[in-house]
Amino acid sequence: MVSHPTSGQDMRAAVVVERGGPEGRVVQSHPRPTTGPRDVLIRVRACSLNHLDVFVRKGVAGTHLPLPHISGGDIAGEVAEIGAEVSGLEIGQRVLVDPLIDGKALGEDMQGGLAEYAAVPAENCIPLPDDVAFEQAAALPIAYGTARRQLITRGGLQAGETVAILGAAGGLGTGAVMIAKAVGATVIACAGSPDKLKRLAELGADIIIDSSADDWGAQIWKVTGKQGVDLMVDNTGAATWQQSIRATKPGGRVVTCGATSGYEVTQYQPYVWVRELDIRGSNGWRREDLVALLDMVQDGRLKPVIDRVLPLDEIREAERLIEERLVFGKVVITP
Numbered sequence: 001m002v003s004h005p006t007s008g009q010d011m012r013a014a015v016v017v018e019r020g021g022p023e024g025r026v027v028q029s030h031p032r033p034t035t036g037p038r039d040v041l042i043r044v045r046a047c048s049l050n051h052l053d054v055f056v057r058k059g060v061a062g063t064h065l066p067l068p069h070i071s072g073g074d075i076a077g078e079v080a081e082i083g084a085e086v087s088g089l090e091i092g093q094r095v096l097v098d099p100l101i102d103g104k105a106l107g108e109d110m111q112g113g114l115a116e117y118a119a120v121p122a123e124n125c126i127p128l129p130d131d132v133a134f135e136q137a138a139a140l141p142i143a144y145g146t147a148r149r150q151l152i153t154r155g156g157l158q159a160g161e162t163v164a165i166l167g168a169a170g171g172l173g174t175g176a177v178m179i180a181k182a183v184g185a186t187v188i189a190c191a192g193s194p195d196k197l198k199r200l201a202e203l204g205a206d207i208i209i210d211s212s213a214d215d216w217g218a219q220i221w222k223v224t225g226k227q228g229v230d231l232m233v234d235n236t237g238a239a240t241w242q243q244s245i246r247a248t249k250p251g252g253r254v255v256t257c258g259a260t261s262g263y264e265v266t267q268y269q270p271y272v273w274v275r276e277l278d279i280r281g282s283n284g285w286r287r288e289d290l291v292a293l294l295d296m297v298q299d300g301r302l303k304p305v306i307d308r309v310l311p312l313d314e315i316r317e318a319e320r321l322i323e324e325r326l327v328f329g330k331v332v333i334t335p
Helices: 051-058 134-138 140-154 171-183 194-203 216-223 241-246 269-274 287-298 312-323
Strands: 010-016 025-031 039-048 074-082 094-097 117-121 125-127 162-165 186-191 207-210 229-233 248-256 278-281 306-311 330-334
Touching (some): 039 094, 039 134, 051 312, 074 134, 074 140, 094 140, 134 287, 134 306, 134 330, 162 171, 171 186, 171 330, 186 216, 194 207, 216 241, 241 269, 312 330
Parallel strands (some): 162 229, 186 207, 248 278, 306 330
Antiparallel strands (some): 010 025, 039 074, 039 117, 039 330, 074 094, 094 125
């Protein structure tokens, strides 16, 4: 059982002290967060990283927040302290934290979990089964939760359909590949290196395409018998949008939840109206997505892909690997 700490003591944390390069993130002593009457203090056992953490450090996201700041939204751990008005949770209980708090993002709009402790509303804690590891749980919320909503709720993916996933080797992408396979779809996975493509095939992708090639969109068109895909997942934006539109079949859907290569896209409009394409946005996840994902992990239908698990002291190396796209799946930090 976790000891009952006193809020206000110090803890170790990976703190953003300056926006910009990796030197702006330092591991240092930081005040332990205090809990309100409806909050709990979580002893963080695992916190997975996302590109969002790099964006927060650089100042692309979270610029309204004062420094020093602790990012990290994907938290799994144990309840260490309970607010006076909290019921239904116990000291030492294993939980996964839903990072969406009153429409704001944990780690981006408020202090996050790249630290030994994090304070969160009790209502955001989801009981974590004993047979789901902290590292597996921490891999789920932002990447896998977003992938599930994007594919299922917004994308409407059905068994027997064909989906193409750009950036399939990252945390969001690998989650999308596995979720699509679990649905019963044919999966075209796109990534930019032979090693990543090989691993995507091993993960279950039916067709792999090198997205570093100039004609990757034409390749998708060709492998689908010049029919196109039912669902195109494009979270890259400016660099890929036009080819994504061209690779989508008449009556198909293009769904996006981001634009890592730029927000302003070029779109050849006749493809949209002649083929009657649906272009859909997808924003984050909902609680039911996280509960469903935990069920999938527990019964073996889903095994989160974790590239590596690193200690808090190696946060700069972890962010470098993510920023340079040298990982396959999630990077998890254990404070």
